[in-house]
Amino acid sequence: MAIVRKLISQSTVDGPGNRFAVFLQGCNIRCAYCHNPETQAMHDDEAHEMSVVDVIRELEHCVPFLRGVTVSGGECMLQPEWLTELFLAVKRLGQIRNHPLTCLVDSNGTIPFSHYPELMQVCDGVMLDVKAWDEAVYSRLTGAPSNQVVRENLGWLLGCDKLTEVRIVCLSGRVDVETILENIAETFDSIGRKAPVRLIRFRPQGVVGELSNHPMPSDEQMNNYARFAHELGLGVTIR
Amino acid sequence: MSDIYSIVTSQKLSYEQKVVALAHAAEDTLSVLNIPERTRYYMESGVICNLNEGNAPYRPRYIMPDYEKAVRQGVKFLELDPPQDLDELLTFLQVLYRHVPSITTYPVFLGDLDRLIEPFIDGLSDEVVKRKLRNFFIYLDRTITDSFCHANLGPEATRAGRLILDVDRELEQAVPNLTLKYDPAFTPDDYAEQAIYTSLCVANPAICNDVLNRKTYDRYGISSCYNILPIAGGSYTLTRLVLPRLAAMTDDKQEFLTKLLPEAMQCMADYMSERIRFIVEKSGFFESHFLATEGLVERDRFVAMFGLVGLAEAANHFAPGKKYGTDPEADDVAEQIMQAISDFVAHYTCPYCEIADHRLLLHAQVGIDTDHGITSGIRIPVGDEPQSIYDHLRHSARFHRFIPTGCSDILPFDITGKQNPAAVLDIVKGAFEVGQKYVAFYASDSDLVRITGYLVKRSEIEKWNSGQAVLQNTTQLGAPTYASAHLANRKVRGV
Numbered sequence: 065m066a067i068v069r070k071l072i073s074q075s076t077v078d079g080p081g082n083r084f085a086v087f088l089q090g091c092n093i094r095c096a097y098c099h100n101p102e103t104q105a106m107h108d109d110e111a112h113e114m115s116v117v118d119v120i121r122e123l124e125h126c127v128p129f130l131r132g133v134t135v136s137g138g139e140c141m142l143q144p145e146w147l148t149e150l151f152l153a154v155k156r157l158g159q160i161r162n163h164p165l166t167c168l169v170d171s172n173g174t175i176p177f178s179h180y181p182e183l184m185q186v187c188d189g190v191m192l193d194v195k196a197w198d199e200a201v202y203s204r205l206t207g208a209p210s211n212q213v214v215r216e217n218l219g220w221l222l223g224c225d226k227l228t229e230v231r232i233v234c235l236s237g238r239v240d241v242e243t244i245l246e247n248i249a250e251t252f253d254s255i256g257r258k259a260p261v262r263l264i265r266f267r268p269q270g271v272v273g274e275l276s277n278h279p280m281p282s283d284e285q286m287n288n289y290a291r292f293a294h295e296l297g298l299g300v301t302i303r
Numbered sequence: 304m305s306d307i308y309s310i311v312t313s314q315k316l317s318y319e320q321k322v323v324a325l326a327h328a329a330e331d332t333l334s335v336l337n338i339p340e341r342t343r344y345y346m347e348s349g350v351i352c353n354l355n356e357g358n359a360p361y362r363p364r365y366i367m368p369d370y371e372k373a374v375r376q377g378v379k380f381l382e383l384d385p386p387q388d389l390d391e392l393l394t395f396l397q398v399l400y401r402h403v404p405s406i407t408t409y410p411v412f413l414g415d416l417d418r419l420i421e422p423f424i425d426g427l428s429d430e431v432v433k434r435k436l437r438n439f440f441i442y443l444d445r446t447i448t449d450s451f452c453h454a455n456l457g458p459e460a461t462r463a464g465r466l467i468l469d470v471d472r473e474l475e476q477a478v479p480n481l482t483l484k485y486d487p488a489f490t491p492d493d494y495a496e497q498a499i500y501t502s503l504c505v506a507n508p509a510i511c512n513d514v515l516n517r518k519t520y521d522r523y524g525i526s527s528c529y530n531i532l533p534i535a536g537g538s539y540t541l542t543r544l545v546l547p548r549l550a551a552m553t554d555d556k557q558e559f560l561t562k563l564l565p566e567a568m569q570c571m572a573d574y575m576s577e578r579i580r581f582i583v584e585k586s587g588f589f590e591s592h593f594l595a596t597e598g599l600v601e602r603d604r605f606v607a608m609f610g611l612v613g614l615a616e617a618a619n620h621f622a623p624g625k626k627y628g629t630d631p632e633a634d635d636v637a638e639q640i641m642q643a644i645s646d647f648v649a650h651y652t653c654p655y656c657e658i659a660d661h662r663l664l665l666h667a668q669v670g671i672d673t674d675h676g677i678t679s680g681i682r683i684p685v686g687d688e689p690q691s692i693y694d695h696l697r698h699s700a701r702f703h704r705f706i707p708t709g710c711s712d713i714l715p716f717d718i719t720g721k722q723n724p725a726a727v728l729d730i731v732k733g734a735f736e737v738g739q740k741y742v743a744f745y746a747s748d749s750d751l752v753r754i755t756g757y758l759v760k761r762s763e764i765e766k767w768n769s770g771q772a773v774l775q776n777t778t779q780l781g782a783p784t785y786a787s788a789h790l791a792n793r794k795v796r797g798v
Contacts, residue, residue: 073691074796076719076726082733083726129693129733131726303722 066146068114069103069138073126077303079168079191079228081131084123086150091139092174093206095195097235097278099270103138116150120157127157132166132188141175144183151186168228172206173214177221189228190221197243205238219251227259234281234289235266241289249296261300263289315772315779319448323408333359335585336577342570350549351571353542353578354406354610354671360540360578361586362404364608367524368599369535370414373399380593389423389432393439400447403594405527407776409447412526412537413454413479417464424463432463436470444476450757450777451527457484458513460494468501468508475751477758477775481508482525482741484516487732492725499724499731499744503716506745506753512735519707520604520658528669528756529741530709533658536604538708540578543610543668544571546617546640547677556621556636560643568647572663575607576653583655603657608708609648610668613677614640615684628683628698641681641705667702667710669755672780675787679755680710688794692730695794700738711741713753715795718746747795754781754790761785 067089072078075085089111091104102108123133133154140147151167158165166188171177173192177184194214196202202211221227230248234241245261252258265281286302293300310316310324336358338346345351356364374392377385378399386392396419403410424432443452456464464483471481483490483498490513498508511525520533532538549567553559582588589595589602615627618637625633648663656662667680678684681702689695696712703710720727727744734742743753750760759781767773767782785791 073693074730076723081723081725082729125697126693127733128736129696129730131729 065113065115066143066150067107067111068119069108069111071119071122073122074129075134078134078136078170079132079189080166082129083168084126084130084133086119086133086135086140088135088138088140088143090142091137091172092142093139093172093208095206096238096273096275097205097233097266097271099267101270101272116146116153119150120153123154123157127161127163127165130163130165132168134168134170134191136170137172139172139174140169141171141177144175144180148180148183148186151183155186173217174208176213177217177226184224184226187226189226190217191229191231192217192221192227193231193233194218194244194248195233196240197247198240201238201240215247218248219255222251222255222257222259225257230259230261231264232261233264233266234286235275235278236281236285238275242292245289245293245296245298249298252298258299261293261298263293263300263302265303315767315770317448317772317774320776326408327355327357330357330359330361335359336574336581338574338577339570341566342574345549345567345570346574348548350545350567351542351574352545352671353540353574354668356406356540356542356578359586360582362588362592363537363539363582363605364406364541365411365526365530365532366403366405366537366594366600367412367526367532367534368399368403368414368594370396370399370419370599372535373599374419376597378593378599379597386423389420389427389435392420392423393435397439397442400443404592407449407451409449409452411451411453411530412524412532413443413452415456415524416454416479417456417461417467420463420467421461424466429466432466433470436466437474440470440474440476440479444474444478445774447478448774448776450477450480450759450775452479453482453524453526453529454479455482455484455524456498456508457494458486458489460491465494465497468497471507472501472504475505477751477760477763477777480756480758482511482529483508484511484513484525485731485735486513487735489513492728495728495731496724499727500721502744503718503721503724503727503746504749506743506749506751506758509711509741509743509753510731512740514735515738515740519664525709525741528709529711529743530608530666532606532708533604535599535601536606536658537600538608539582539605539655540575541608541610541666541668542571542575542578543612543666544568544644545612545674545677547613547620550617550620554620556639559621560639564640564643565647568644568651572609572648572651572653575609575663579607579653579655602655606656606659606708607653607663608666609644609663610666611644612668612670612674612680614681614702615678615687616676626687628687628695629689634698634701637681637702641702645705664708665706666708667706670784670788672783672787674784678788681706682712685789685793692796693733696730696734696739696742697737700734700740703740704738706740709741711743711756712739713743713745713756713793715747715752715793716744717795718748720744720796721746752785752790754784755788757781759785
């Protein structure tokens with residue numbers, strides 16, 4: 065069983081194509097810009113225990129319209145065994161229906177993927193949040209002591225060709241966007257492979273606390289980040 | 304007489320619109336069709352509606368010339384030799400279009416434009432081709448002032464097709480209406496995504512399920528409001544059965560299914576046969592028109608479209624308190640009605656419809672501007688759409704299977720769809736896989752909107768509503784329909 069916050073049968077912002085998205089309850093960090101802080105606690109009245117079979121039942125009638133399934137959170141890697149079981153079932157369903165489904169993970173990267181080889185066998189890729197590169201910047205933003213594992217995950221996932229996308233939420237003053245981009249480019253160079261980078265504009269909707277009234281970065285600011293990334297040889301999109 | 308006087312003196316009709324309206328008025332002074340009393344009763348009560356086709360048809364309603372053949376052999380009557388380069392081709396088509404008759408007096412079908420153009424663009428740069436296409440499209444939009452005019456693309460990707468999509472997006476015009484024939488085996492994803500992106504910008508093109516629709520005839524095209532018709536042929540007539548008006552005559556479903564519906568269908572089918580006979584035997588069209596004499600249309604490739612409208616309201620009438628689209632009871636009644644109609648046309652023999660094995664072919668008619676409380680064809684009424692788009696499309700598929708000559712859904716998408724056309728393509732693939740036949744989109748912020756199948760600019764509707772003359776005839780039809788059918792309230796699908 066997993067604690068599931070909600071299921072969305074049609075999502076176009078959780079990976080390539082049209083996807084069925086599963087949002088698990090519970091997160092291990094506390095990002096100041098989190099736009100769904102209600103998913104942070106491990107338990108919540110609006111979250112429900114669901115078995116893999118429960119989710120598959122909801123998924124079944126959507127299959128012809130989908131490219132795949134994305135599991136997000138909260139932080140879905142806090143429930144890795146269930147995730148493995150779900151992905152196995154999704155793959156099986158796709159096979160039976162003769163409609164292959166891809167399985168993606170949307171993660172904050174704080175749990176080492178290399179520790180879960182069985183999961184990585186059935187997971188087609190990870191959309192990895194790189195929230196900051198400098199450890200102090202990261203700690204101030206997320207409340208977590210270190211981003212060492214995130215950095216390791218970046219290289220490891222790229223090395224085994226499971227890095228679907230790198231995501232950076234852009235918020236000047238709180239996120240070292242340029243430093244992240246420089247280090248991503250360096251990692252890509254050292255491994256000799258690239259992955260798409262998505263620059264996500266900070267939006268105050270849903271945010272609680274100190275950033276709830278913080279303005280969004282301007283178009284100009286976002287374009288500057290994108291230009292900087294281009295100069296580093298990165299393929300970026302803005303959302 | 305007062306009607307004619309009001310046409311002559313109108314300040315809201317353009318000169319061309321007056322000429323067409325006067326021709327209609329003249330035709331309607333004749334009474335040459337044999338219409339039995341019971342048929343008259345159903346016509347006067349609005350159950351059988353001939354869509355103002357006129358009392359003495361002198362050409363088929365929809366004509367689908369074989370443009371590829373015309374380009375190969377030239378057109379003697381118009382003194383046109385086969386074109387040798389792109390300029391000659393575009394001029395050739397402009398002249399030919401001008402002479403293709405239809406119910407609207409404008410051509411309703413412009414051909415497989417990508418395939419017509421593709422052989423003529425070798426050695427020309429994209430920029431050169433686009434400049435020529437831009438002028439061509441502006442000419443079409445400003446002279447074919449009626450958006451029941453349709454050009455087709457696909458299923459294969461072509462350079463011409465991609466350039467047409469580019470130009471269409473840049474120009475934001477209501478004419479021509481475009482449809483991409485889509486077959487996952489032949490249409491590459493990136494091309495389909497370009498089409499969908501274009502559609503989310505300018506409500507054009509629509510996407511047609513080529514796999515299912517090509518089963519109807521060997522060569523087909525999409526004309527007017529997504530009519531699926533044989534190329535080198537067309538449709539003699541489209542008459543429609545207004546189901547809610549027939550349903551209103553009884554509360555007893557059995558009486559409806561076993562008495563009223565069969566009688567009304569018999570009257571309508573006989574009336575259609577009468578129209579077909581007049582066109583073929585009396586009008587002289589097939590003996591004298593150059594399209595027929597030069598083999599660009601063939602008489603035995605014409606069909607007749609048996610239209611129906613308002614299935615939703617009719618079903619709801621016999622399932623009180625239930626809603627077609629979301630309640631199984633209402634949907635089951637609708638299926639019974641469709642089965643009865645389908646069985647009727649499968650057994651009725653009509654004249655001169657060789658390509659359809661002498662059967663009338665069902666068509667989900669989209670409605671007209673004077674319809675109130677009558678939903679297009681077999682669509683779900685605005686406001687009653689299922690929460691899930693998948694349920695909506697499955698519901699469509701359930702009823703699309705009955706309809707060979709055109710049925711469709713129109714889905715407004717949230718503007719975020721533009722950022723992920725691949726996701727919208729996944730939904731289209733799913734829809735077609737479950738049996739949906741034709742789908743059109745527009746973005747919720749688009750100036751161009753699809754009314755019932757044709758395109759109108761919201762800005763033009765405002766102009767017309769404020770009493771000004773507008774170029775497009777279809778704005779006059781679209782303005783009242785946009786309001787009366789509550790189209791602004793269509794369920795916007797977030798992606």
